[in-house]
Structure formats: C-alpha cells, structure tokens
Amino acid sequence: MPGCLYLVATPIGNLSDLSSRAIETLETVDFIAAEDTRVTVKLLNHLELKKPMVSYHRHNEESGGTVILDRILGGETCALVSDAGTPAISDPGEDLVLRCAEQGIEVISIPGPCALVNALALSGLPTGRFCFEGFLAMNKKNRREHLSELQNETRTMIFYEAPHKLPSTLCDLRDAFGPDRRISLCRELTKLHEEVKRTTLGEAASYYEETKPRGEFVLVVEGAKPIVKEVEGLELRLQRVQLLRQEGLSLRDAARRVAEETGTSRKELYDAALNV
Numbered sequence: 001m002p003g004c005l006y007l008v009a010t011p012i013g014n015l016s017d018l019s020s021r022a023i024e025t026l027e028t029v030d031f032i033a034a035e036d037t038r039v040t041v042k043l044l045n046h047l048e049l050k051k052p053m054v055s056y057h058r059h060n061e062e063s064g065g066t067v068i069l070d071r072i073l074g075g076e077t078c079a080l081v082s083d084a085g086t087p088a089i090s091d092p093g094e095d096l097v098l099r100c101a102e103q104g105i106e107v108i109s110i111p112g113p114c115a116l117v118n119a120l121a122l123s124g125l126p127t128g129r130f131c132f133e134g135f136l137a138m139n140k141k142n143r144r145e146h147l148s149e150l151q152n153e154t155r156t157m158i159f160y161e162a163p164h165k166l167p168s169t170l171c172d173l174r175d176a177f178g179p180d181r182r183i184s185l186c187r188e189l190t191k192l193h194e195e196v197k198r199t200t201l202g203e204a205a206s207y208y209e210e211t212k213p214r215g216e217f218v219l220v221v222e223g224a225k226p227i228v229k230e231v232e233g234l235e236l237r238l239q240r241v242q243l244l245r246q247e248g249l250s251l252r253d254a255a256r257r258v259a260e261e262t263g264t265s266r267k268e269l270y271d272a273a274l275n276v
C-alpha cells in the first residue's frame, strides 16, 4: 500500500502563520522533502521537531523526485515544503505532483501562506478575475514576448520579482502598459516592514530609479480597460455590468466602472440595469 504526498505551505515571513494542521503533518510524516534543508531545519528547530529530510529542488527534480516516489510507493508518507509559501507555486513541486498522480499516489494539500494571494487581496485592484504571471524571464527577448502577450489582458496581473531586478522590471512594465496603469507593490508581506504602495507604473518606475528596493516584492498590476465599441451599444455594456456584479461589485459600482470604461452615462446604465 503506497503512502501519500502532503504539500505543506510554510510561512512567507511570520512564523505564527504556520497552521496547526501543517505542524501536525510535519510531525506525523515519515520524511520531509525540502527545497533547501538548511532553511527547513530552522523551521523544524522552531517546532522542536527532528525529522529525516531529503533535498528536492529545481536542479534535482528528476532524480530527487524518483527517490521520493520510490519511498512513497514503499509505504512512507512525505511532506513537501519549499523555503517559503506554497510548494509548486513558483517553487518546486509541480513535477512531483504530476508524477504522484500518474502513479495513483494520493496528494493532499495543507493550505497556508502564498504571497500572490496575500498581495492580490491587499492590492485594492479588482480581485474577481486575475492571472498569475510568475517571474518575468531574464532574457530580454522572452521578456518582451511575455509582456506583448499581456498587452490586451483585462484581468489583474500578478508578478513575482527579486529586489535587484525590480527597477528594470518596473520600467519594462511601464513601457508595455503605459505610465498611468495602476500598480500595487506589496513588499515584505507578513514581516515587520510590510508595506503596500498603491500607485501608477510611471510613478513606481521613477521612485525605484532613485530608491534601492529592499525585501521581497509582489507586483499587482491593473488589467487593460476592455475595449467596448459604441456601436455594440447598451447591451454589451449591460453584459459587462452583469459580469462585474458576478465578481462582487454592487450595481452602483459596476455601473460606475462600466460608464468610466466606456465614457458613457452612469445613470443611463444604472437605470437600464435596474430594468433587466
């Protein structure tokens, strides 16, 4: 009888964010697969817990994954953890989950901190529809292609970025989406110096040309305004109002948003929507 794989989310800063279910899982599994055992041992020391560990990181996914799978197939249970946050989200794990699924091994997620979800919730930008874009490529050509694919993206976009690359990434985002597009820079979430800067791409790029970024960042960028042609008329605008209502906006706010997007009368839309 095979064991199973637990995906255990760990804190992204504040140790108190480790759930009791996560602790219980770390205590009871046979072994832990860690992205960096030196990082995870600190967490285990904090819990006063000793547990056998194996390394599982992006450079040994194939061989490390095979070791883990063989042990689980032999009946052991494993907790996969990354350095911080949810495994498999811009962290190792995606491949191991697939390999377990292919072998009929049960995978159980122990949910918890995830920087992108935290940042989105704090951003003040629409949360109803969003896309997670991870890290932009280092390579200039791939980065340009990625950004050009997002040119007409109307959903809120979320990016991870390392501090030393933040100034150039902000310039690239400003050049791709224009200086007036709104951005929320979510820094050091759950830590002592947690900060959310809600501004525009133009202002953020200028600020970080002058100021050295410190700490970890998630960038939450407003989506493009949907293009609604006037000829398509009231019906389409009402559909958009309906969509925003489903995303949680009140009728008044949805009508105001669509009126702003389309440069038409809020009252006309509000009255028409009331009659639908």
Ligand code: SAM
Pocket (backbone or CB within 6 Å): 012, 013, 082, 084, 085, 086, 087, 088, 089, 090, 091, 113, 114, 115, 116, 159, 160, 161, 162, 186, 187, 188, 189, 190, 191, 216, 217, 218
């Ligand atoms: N698996 C993790 C998760 O669930 O969020 C993400 C790991 S990814 C390798 C690391 C990136 O997540 C950082 O470069 C940063 O963009 C973001 N991040 C992680 N912790 C953060 C924090 N406390 N505040 C802001 N961003 C953070």
